[in-house]
Amino acid sequence: MNQSIFEAKIQKSTRPVVVEFWAPWCGPCKVMTPYLKSAEQEFSGQVDLWRINADENPELLRSLGVMGIPTMIGYYNGQQVARKTGAMTSENVSGFFSAVKNNQPFSKNLTWAERLVRIIPALIFFWAGATNGISYWMIAIGAAFLFSAFYDRCPIYKVVSLQIKSWMKKRQVAEK
Numbered sequence: 001m002n003q004s005i006f007e008a009k010i011q012k013s014t015r016p017v018v019v020e021f022w023a024p025w026c027g028p029c030k031v032m033t034p035y036l037k038s039a040e041q042e043f044s045g046q047v048d049l050w051r052i053n054a055d056e057n058p059e060l061l062r063s064l065g066v067m068g069i070p071t072m073i074g075y076y077n078g079q080q081v082a083r084k085t086g087a088m089t090s091e092n093v094s095g096f097f098s099a100v101k102n103n104q105p106f107s108k109n110l111t112w113a114e115r116l117v118r119i120i121p122a123l124i125f126f127w128a129g130a131t132n133g134i135s136y137w138m139i140a141i142g143a144a145f146l147f148s149a150f151y152d153r154c155p156i157y158k159v160v161s162l163q164i165k166s167w168m169k170k171r172q173v174a175e176k
């Protein structure tokens with residue numbers, strides 16, 4: 001499938017569309033398959049799922065700027081509204097479909113393992129910043145790591161990030 005055929009199909013679609021780029025050899029793609037099937041059933045008649053084999057359509061991936069798989073791109077009224085590269089949990093796949101259905105940006109929810117990977121360095125930086133004389137840089141880096149572990153639960157971050165994404169989207173449309 002080339003870009004012009006793809007864009008024509010997207011424009012003709014009467015429902016929001018989630019496009020997943022995958023490959024048969026891709027482990028994370030295989031992990032996500034049952035999650036995608038479940039979300040496809042959950043959003044049946046509301047959001048369409050198109051699965052495109054990356055090995056069979058390299059020119060389409062290049063034209064859309066897809067650099068890795070699995071990549072999911074959400075379209076609403078023919079316009080891209082969400083994009084995520086990498087494996088996601090069942091909850092995040094469902095959240096992606098919901099975001100596309102409602103024409104909203106997608107925000108991934110972190111798992112506890114991902115949070116822990118961010119909390120541990122935060123504690124190390126806090127400890128290093130406090131033990132050998134106060135180092136405000138180390139404490140600030142620790143605070144940044146700690147914030148990255150919980151940003152998806154911060155209501156202020158959600159509001160501000162949605163406003164910024166909305167502003168960027170309007171700016172991109174105006175530039176076209």
